[in-house]
Amino acid sequence: MTDAPPTSAAPPVADPAKFGTARIVSRRDFHGDLWVMRLTTDFDLGYRPGQYCTLALPIGGRLIERPYSICSSPEEDEIELFIERVPEGELTVPLYELGVGATLPVRRRCKGLFLREAPVAGHDHLLVATVTGIAPFLSFARTLRRRAERGEWAPQSRVVLLHGASVSAELGYLEEMEALAREVDWFTYIPTISRPWLDPDWRGERGRVEDVVRKHADRLELRAGSASTFICGNPQMIDNVRGAMRRGGHPDAHVHEEQYWPE
Numbered sequence: 278m279t280d281a282p283p284t285s286a287a288p289p290v291a292d293p294a295k296f297g298t299a300r301i302v303s304r305r306d307f308h309g310d311l312w313v314m315r316l317t318t319d320f321d322l323g324y325r326p327g328q329y330c331t332l333a334l335p336i337g338g339r340l341i342e343r344p345y346s347i348c349s350s351p352e353e354d355e356i357e358l359f360i361e362r363v364p365e366g367e368l369t370v371p372l373y374e375l376g377v378g379a380t381l382p383v384r385r386r387c388k389g390l391f392l393r394e395a396p397v398a399g400h401d402h403l404l405v406a407t408v409t410g411i412a413p414f415l416s417f418a419r420t421l422r423r424r425a426e427r428g429e430w431a432p433q434s435r436v437v438l439l440h441g442a443s444v445s446a447e448l449g450y451l452e453e454m455e456a457l458a459r460e461v462d463w464f465t466y467i468p469t470i471s472r473p474w475l476d477p478d479w480r481g482e483r484g485r486v487e488d489v490v491r492k493h494a495d496r497l498e499l500r501a502g503s504a505s506t507f508i509c510g511n512p513q514m515i516d517n518v519r520g521a522m523r524r525g526g527h528p529d530a531h532v533h534e535e536q537y538w539p540e
């Protein structure tokens with residue numbers, strides 16, 4: 278008698294030369310499909326603010342990989358990620374099911390050039406994000422704060438973070454960012470929601486980031502030529518903010534973007 282053929286292929290193995298292992302050590306869920314998780318790795322995941330790591334899961338006989346911008350400062354012990362579960366998303370649907378203690382492959386090398394020029398000497402910084410697009414800016418702000426506290430970075434320029442979502446419950450770092458803005462004078466946080474009718478208690482800014490970005494840039498005197506703009510998140514928003522900044526005279530060379538998915 279022969280053995281029955283296997284009904285499914287063995288799960289693909291991540292090449293240990295390219296992948297290490299990450300363990301989920303904590304998880305914070307909020308507003309539907311959004312969650313923050315903190316990871317430790319069994320190797321040194323070196324990165325700069327603005328870079329992303331690549332998570333993987335074996336799914337259907339293939340190793341599915343996706344990049345995620347890192348929220349934590351490189352000075353923190355754990356890696357923090359802010360992720361949205363995309364309906365029918367190949368990776369995020371099974372990733373969302375993983376709880377504390379689960380392990381998964383992560384590429385050993387982090388990549389990304391998004392914030393490589395920041396902080397730009399002599400420039401103010403306008404950071405514009407939708408929902409999870411705040412991730413690289415969190416890493417940047419947390420790192421600047423630590424460097425400023427140690428006297429390694431003298432805040433001669435301002436950092437203005439404009440963060441948009443549909444409703445305030447999606448602004449996953451509202452309290453931390455508001456606290457930072459109260460504590461240091463170099464940082465301004467402007468949260469804005471685009472569906473205020475679903476959030477009647479909200480007293481902050483209303484409108485999509487692309488609809489309010491010029492108003493705040495002008496109000497805060499973030500001037501063309503002495504301000505650098507960094508935009509992160511969905512492609513349509515990035516296009517619209519770039520257009521708004523261009524119309525305000527900001528040269529394209531001073532506007533940088535990190536697009537999370539193709540248009």
Ligand SMILES: Cc1cc2nc3c(=O)[nH]c(=O)nc-3n(C[C@H](O)[C@H](O)[C@H](O)COP(=O)(O)OP(=O)(O)OC[C@H]3O[C@@H](n4cnc5c(N)ncnc54)[C@H](O)[C@@H]3O)c2cc1C
Binds near residue numbers: 344362367410412537
């Ligand atoms: C440099 C970089 C950094 C990124 N950082 C983050 C991050 O910090 N947090 C995060 O959640 N995602 C981030 N992403 C997006 C992430 O890599 C995946 O694309 C996303 O998680 C969807 O993966 P998936 O396999 O579940 O969906 P897929 O099956 O690959 O996607 C299906 C389709 O959904 C659309 N889509 C992808 N992401 C979204 C979204 N967030 N909202 C609506 N539609 C979407 C796209 O059109 C895509 O083709 C980043 C992408 C890049 C390029």
